[in-house]
Amino acid sequence: TGRSGFFPYGPDGVVTAAAVSVVSFGGFETLATLAAEAKNSKRDIPLAIGISFLSSILFYVIVVLAIVYLAPWYTLDESTGIPASLEPYGLVVPKYIIIGAILLAATSVALTTLSSLSRALMVYSEDGLIFICLSYISPRTKVPVAATITSSCVAVLFTLVFSYEILIRLVSGGSLLTFAAVCYTLVVISYSRTTEHVDENTSLIQRGDSEEKTEECPEPAQYVEYQEWKVVAWMATFWKILAVTIILYYWPDTWHFWHVRVPLMSLLSLINLLILCHIRANYHIQPQRSPGFVCPGVPFTPALGIVVNLALFSALDLAAHLMTVAYFAVGAFLYFGYGYFHSQITIKKQAQVDVMASRDNSACETESVVE
8 A cells, every 4th residue: 555554543543534434434324314205115215225225335446445545545635535645647538527426426326415414403493392383384385395495504604613623523413323323223223122003193191002913013922021021121231331341442541452452342231141141141122114125134133233332432532522411412402491391291191190180180079979
């Protein structure tokens, strides 16, 4: 490669580059956000995500191989990138073609991001997690106007205040933690039994018989009492041990890496593996109603996703960590300050409690009259 071999920055440089490049694959969530607008979302959305993911990887690899073959990596200008690497070779026309493609791609990414963000804000508003005014939909265009305007203003504000490098690290850190949280939730959902449904007539949460055989849930599985909460506790322990393992990896050299830290990390990894084996052996995966896609190898496959995402997140710099924590702190403030008390689930459960209380009072009054 002309300088420092094939890995000029070592394995840490590869991991850091992988953590930053996650932002290139963050647009796949747009497809899931727009699932409600698909004709056959159960079939089309997984197919679209798979095709776009594979095609994006193919195009990225081809472009990188072409540029590295054309010019050494250390001669590329960080501010201009690919277009500047073509100019010394007299490729003026391809240079401007690539510049035009970059501008079109940036416009496309901006539009799709605003589209998915506005739909997400609309759904959050309808669920009561954020302000109800954001759920307004234009009766003529059927577009969430308030959510679109709000998301556009937030995007413009972030673009004016923060630099491109900061935004890249913020999006990468947020995406990695979000993916890790999704993997964690997938394990919990797989071991949770659905015993409630919403009555369409009263809009109240009703408890159903989980042992009934239905088309959506054809075969009831064995169930350990409160097993979902036990899985939550075990996976929380898994997460904490993994965090300690990652901290040991980046610990200063005062602790010898091979003689001290590696044995400790191996021991902690073995404990996490035993936790996963305990979950798999002692608790039973529950069939879900209309699952669409079933993750194989639960809980090992989601646990692997947690390990990879947290390892990549730890490779980012301190500024990215602090910004991501601040980002999630704002979300937690909005949820616990407003969303928790106004969510539809909380309202329906409170209505259920009120109905049960009124029934108990009526029963007491009837008994009193009879006596």
